[in-house]
Every structure is written in structure tokens, then in C-alpha cells.
Amino acid sequence: MHLVTRNRLHTLLVIITIAVTQSGCLGLVSNLLYTARGDLVPAEYEGLAEQRVAVIAVTDSSQYSDDIAARMVSREISQILSVEVEDIDVVREDEINDWRDNNSWDQVDFVTIGEGVKADKVVAVELTGLKLRDGATLYRGQVSATTTVYDIATGKREFRRHIDDYSYPITGGQYTSETTEPKFRRVFLHRLSGVLARYFHPYDFRDSVAGDAELLHL
Template sequence: MNNDDGKKGILPMRTRRINDRRVKLMAAAKCFTLVWIVFTVATTGCAPLIANFMHVTGADLTPAAYEGLEKSSVAVVTITENSRFGDDISATMLSHAVGKILTSEVKDIELVRDDEVANWRDVHGWDQIDFAEIGRGVKADKVVAIEVLNLSLQEGPTLFRGQANIHLSVIESKSGEVLFSTDVEDFTYPTIAGGVSTSETTEARFRKLFVGNILAKRIARQFHPFDARDDFALDSITAR
């Protein structure tokens, strides 16, 4: 009787082992098939198909330098040399543009509105640059702090050419701990010699292009995967 019971208990265990082995073999077969397809495509001169496959799956993207903004309440605070004395158009534009990209590209991020940050700084002083205190004041988990130095839009009286040095950091509001820090030094647009003639566009349009588009993308991509090939097309973007 006991022997019979023992045999009955062994059979399901053997069945599970066989099933597990089949699952592993099927997974290995699928993996081998995928590798074989990629190898076959490459050796038959169909490399564009591989490139398209990698692009669709996101395998060709550069990963984010910092992924900790996901599932967090985040305030974007931009400090320029002019914003220490009051609201500055470039600082406001950059914060808004970076926040818009983060909302689109970072999963489950909750962005604190620009006007909430501006109102807090109105009350407590624009020279207040304790980022953790600002974060606590607007009830944000983290602050993306953008410190802009040497921001300029013109190179000589007849050319628009954007230049800036950026110190970027992420601060935890509750503790004040710096969770991430990096520098974007000597960032210039256009990157080629010369610039955009002042006869071709206005300062307001060029500011929107450089600060609200080019510079904002370069900052925001620290926090989401991006296509490095976009840099090659940078100078082809024009101010309209």
C-alpha cells in the first residue's frame, strides 16, 4: 500500500520535470532561430532589415544616464544668471520644455506645474536656490535642477549662435541628497563654424529654437533612452 502511494507521488514529479525540460528546449530553440535569422539576413546583404528590427525594438537606443525619475513627483527648476533677480524668459522656457519632454518620455512621472514653482519663488525670493527646500515647498519628491551659466544667443552683431554651460542635478527633496549630477559644457548650436544670420530670423525665434528645443532635448535625454544619430541632424534644424 505504501509502495503504491509512493509510486503515485513520483509520477507527477517526473511529469513536471519533463514539462520543464520541454519549456527550456522550446525557449532555446526560439533563441537559436532568432540568432539564425539575424545571421542569415546579415550574410545575405539585408543589413537594413536588421537596423529596422533594432530600431523597432529600441535596441539601438542609448540608455538614460539616470532612470530614477520614474514613479516620482518631480519639479524642474532652472537657474540662469538673470533668474536670480526675477522671472527670466530663458529659464521659464527651458523648464517648460524639459518638463514637457519628461512627461512624454518618462514612465509614471508626475510633474509639478511651472506656475507652482514660480509662485513659490515669488513668495520666498528668486535668489533662493536651495533646491531641496523648493522641492519640499511644492511637494515634489525630487527636483531636476538646471543651472545655466554663460548663456548667450548671439556671436557678434550679425549672427545668432547659442552657447551655454549646464550643470544638471537631481536632488531628493526630503533629504537634500544629490542623486545624480552631470555637466553639459560648452554646448553650442549651430555646431558648425558661423551661425544663423540675424537677417534670417529674430531673437525670439532663435531663443525658442536653441533654448526651448535643442538645449531642452540635450538636457532631458539624460533621463530617457535616445537615438544618438539625432546629433548628426542637429545643424539642419532651422529657426522658423
């Protein structure tokens, strides 16, 4: 391993070791990680640039009903990609909804939808086991997520990643007396969407360090 890379990793480990033994250190960790890091973390898949892309999220129940979680994740990822991916043309949400309504879409066939809205690629996000509570009094989101890119011209799968159990916050949670389910859902799905969108654009590692702090603003 290159000497500079080893030094950066050693510095990062020292920072985290010190930080986790102290309280109120989240801001310090975030700032120090900036000085220790190298370049941005690169995208795993770069094939969305200069393409017309439809983002479609589904949950266990969204094939049969208008599911708010599926809509929110589709919308969030679309917004992130439109900003972060060069010259991307994201298919509007209403175009996808109109096609589904007019064609009685009742099965998961992402390539057919992509053809229907004249997309070059489809980013398909399949969410299973979504829940927002850990017991009766604590909000803590959990879900499994599979993200797949389909090339519409060939009908082939070009990229796939699976997260078996995404949890937010990683530890603890938010008491139901401190916030509402819609507010917690918004934060949880926002965080999830950001994680899934990172497959397709470079990102700063610092962005993933202080995620739990968002709960303070619910």
C-alpha cells in the first residue's frame, strides 16, 4: 500500500479511537476527517451520464397501492442524480405515473416501463421489509434495498447492489413522544436515498459521518 495512503488510514483510525471515548466530538471528527481524507469516493457506476434515466422505487406493497415510501425514494434519488450526474436527463415523476396509470402496470417489469417513457436507463430500487419503529415507543427505520440499473436498448442488467439491512439511526432511535411518524419517515428515507444515490456519483466521506445528527432537527 502506498505510504501516503497508509498514513491517511492510520490518522483516520487514531481520530476515531480518540473520538469514540469522548462525548460531544461529532463535529471534531467531521472536521478532522476532512484533513485526513484523500480524493472524493468515486462512483461505482458512471453509466448514467448523458443518458435519459427513469428512477423507479417499489416496496412490498407499491405494486398494488400508492405507496408514499416508494414515491419519496424515487423523488429523492431523482433530485440527487439531477444535481450530481453530468448531463443526465431524469424522467419526470409524472411521466412515469402517467404511463403506469395508462398501462395498468401490475407487475415489476422495469424494462417495459423504461421503454414506455423513452428512457435509456432505468434505476430500479426494490425495498423490502420496510419499518419505521423498533417497538411501540421508538422510531428506528429498517429496510433491505436492491438497486439495479437496466439498459433499455439491450434489456440487460448492467449494475446491481444489495443492502441486506439498512438501519437508521445505527444505534438508538427517536422516541415517539419527541417527533411524528411523517417527520421521522422523511428523515429516514432521505438518508436511505442519499446512500443509494452514492453508487452513481462521487461523494465526500464526511457526509456519512454525522448522519445521526439530523435527528436533532426533527
